[in-house]
Amino acid sequence: MADVKKARPEPKPPQMDVEAFWTAAEREELLIKECQDCGEPHFYPRMVCPHCLSDRVEWKAVSGRGEIYSYSTLMRKGQPGHTIAFVRLEEGVTLMSNIVDADPQGLSIGQPVRAVFRKLKEDGPTLPLFIPV
């Protein structure tokens, strides 16, 4: 695995189970799922709770605030490309995203971030990305 290759192709959200997530992103709202039986949140969103298999899982709008759990910037032709991160939300779940509008050299684990909503491609979905606060 000596060479950096292009990023993987994208699937085409929305899927039927999670369409609400993507339409919420278009109105700049971040959703996770929370179980009405065991009370636990989860991410990525499913139709059954991965903690207890209950189907009483409801969408929950979250603050979009969190902190960087870990991150890495992929180099392209010697220049920093996009920065992948795991962001731990205040509400307790961690999700994969990009850190944008920031010098990758200035980032650190534990740094507070907040969600912003943008398309990375003209014909792509609106995505929850994160910027340092």
Added chain:
Amino acid sequence: MTLNGKAYIVGAYEHPTRRADDISVARLHAEVAKGALEDAGLSKSDIDGYFCAGDAPGLGATSMVEYLGLNVRHVDTTECGGSAPILHVAHAAEAIAAGRCNIALVTLAGRPRAAGASLVLKAPDPDAPDLPFELPFGPATQNLYAMVARRHMHEFGTTSEQLAWIKVAASQHAQHNPHAMLRNPVTVEEVVNSPMISDPLHRLDCCVMSDGGGAVIVARPEIAAQLRRPAVKVMGAGEAQKDGQAGQIDLTYSAAAWSGPAAFEMAGVTPGDIKYASLYDSFTITVLIQLEDLGFCIKGEGGRFVADGNLISGHGRLPFNTDGGGLCNNHPANRGGMTKIIEAVRQLRGEAASAVQVPNCDLAIASGIGGALASRHTAGTIILGRE
């Protein structure tokens, strides 16, 4: 049911090629199968069980059983990426113990390098529930190991120099392997000064990309006893998965934290008893995490454990990947599990390169991580012994 002593590895073969411009994937599988049979002193008609994973072409075992003209009564196509052959050896031992087969063939092969393949996935499964929440952000495989390295550095103070020692050790071994892709020993400075790929991982923290493959043959004890080659006993096995855990992500450990203890318990040995370790080395961090999770050192001490050449045969306390590993020798089909088993077999037979052969090597481990370290992966661990 314990698998300890229920089956033996009686044949092993690593394809010598590292670039298969003119050899198809099916033919590579056939060539490694033939090599392992010749090594074992068996013939094709002796095989009654066949194991392969997602690297096999077509419909997997169904296609390869036909191509090879096998007549089997047991097949297993467990697919979990690069660790699959390690699980296959354990599953073969189970099948033998259960009377489902007597002599099992396990093959792995591929030609990503000749095919000009990138690490780009094929068009993703539109029904995959997880990928829509990951792929739009463009994670490369390298990112998914680099984020583990970054978190390890943050939690435990691990350094790039310590990770570099893992590549240094592999390169010290690879210089004695005429088939290795990278045969020149490298220094810590050369590793940390190689181009950054996905920070904090450098180019020399990454494994090679190569074509080729390998095969092993697993047999019932009574059959192993009649064969000419030194028999390698399967003593313990464990497998486990770790993933996004519903959003409760913790990158400080891998599924080897579960597969390892299970394998050691079955074998009735401890990490301190192990003379040689084959550890999956897609990246340097993969090795470091496994060393901790398998119990060779406590969590967080991996950086100090690997420093100062501690993984170099004849020098340090735990010789590892004496063929040069995936970091320097071979990572066929982007899957390192088979070559991990094969080098452990060589060590236990006393057939490793003389400069790296561990004296009186009677107990070895082979452990692998298939999938991606930071997201979802399956670990397989086997403990092997010489009679």
